Amino acid sequence: MVLFAFFVSLVFAVLMRDDPKQQLKTGGMMLAGFVVAAYVLGWLMYPFPL
Amino acid sequence: MATKSTTAERAGAEPGRLALVCGLAWLIPGAGHLLQGRRQKGTVFLLALPLMFAIGLWLDGRLFPLEPSDPLVFLGAIANRGIGLPYFVARMMDAGLGTVTAASYEYGNTFLMTAGLLNFLVVLDAFDIAKGRK
Numbered sequence: 095m096v097l098f099a100f101f102v103s104l105v106f107a108v109l110m111r112d113d114p115k116q117q118l119k120t121g122g123m124m125l126a127g128f129v130v131a132a133y134v135l136g137w138l139m140y141p142f143p144l
Numbered sequence: 145m146a147t148k149s150t151t152a153e154r155a156g157a158e159p160g161r162l163a164l165v166c167g168l169a170w171l172i173p174g175a176g177h178l179l180q181g182r183r184q185k186g187t188v189f190l191l192a193l194p195l196m197f198a199i200g201l202w203l204d205g206r207l208f209p210l211e212p213s214d215p216l217v218f219l220g221a222i223a224n225r226g227i228g229l230p231y232f233v234a235r236m237m238d239a240g241l242g243t244v245t246a247a248s249y250e251y252g253n254t255f256l257m258t259a260g261l262l263n264f265l266v267v268l269d270a271f272d273i274a275k276g277r278k
Contacts, residue, residue: 098255101196105262108188109269 099128162274169270171228173263176270189266194230196259201234205252206242220253226260 107121169176174189208220224240225231234240240256243249272278 097199098251098258101192101255102258102262104188104192105266108185109265114184 165274169267200252200255203248203252204243204246205256207240223257223260226264
């Protein structure tokens with residue numbers, strides 16, 4: 095999951111920004127957002143059966 | 145008058161150049177950017193997207209056939225082909241047959257399809273650069 099989020103964040107950050115520092119910042123924020131969102135959604139779905 | 149003919153020449157040459165940039169950008173991830181001097185972006189896409197595709201194959205994902213009777217499979221097939229040359233190399237090597245019973249099957253499918261879809265976005269970005277919008 096984290097690997098997938100890494101690749102998606104990397105590509106989007108490089109597409110959206112031209113400056114490498116900005117790319118790093120944007121990519122990092124996107125990665126953090128993806129991972130946190132995945133954990134939060136996972137726990138929200140936890141009570142519901144398969 | 146010189147400006148008009150220059151503009152006309154530019155407009156006439158443009159579709160061919162655009163097609164070349166987009167075609168190359170699709171076939172080789174990042175090539176469209178490299179062709180236009182965006183080396184940092186092109187290199188990242190050249191490395192990241194085929195790697196993502198390779199991880200999808202390693203995770204036992206499947207390269208879907210173009211099956212019009214099954215819309216979701218058809219869309220998955222379109223997404224798979226978005227990566228360009230790595231797709232054809234994988235097919236030649238008989239990779240991407242998919243192991244449905246593998247625990248990582250769906251993860252592999254996701255990696256394979258997303259790599260292709262991200263390359264479509266990269267092609268669009270290369271197109272914008274070629275048009276002078278970026």
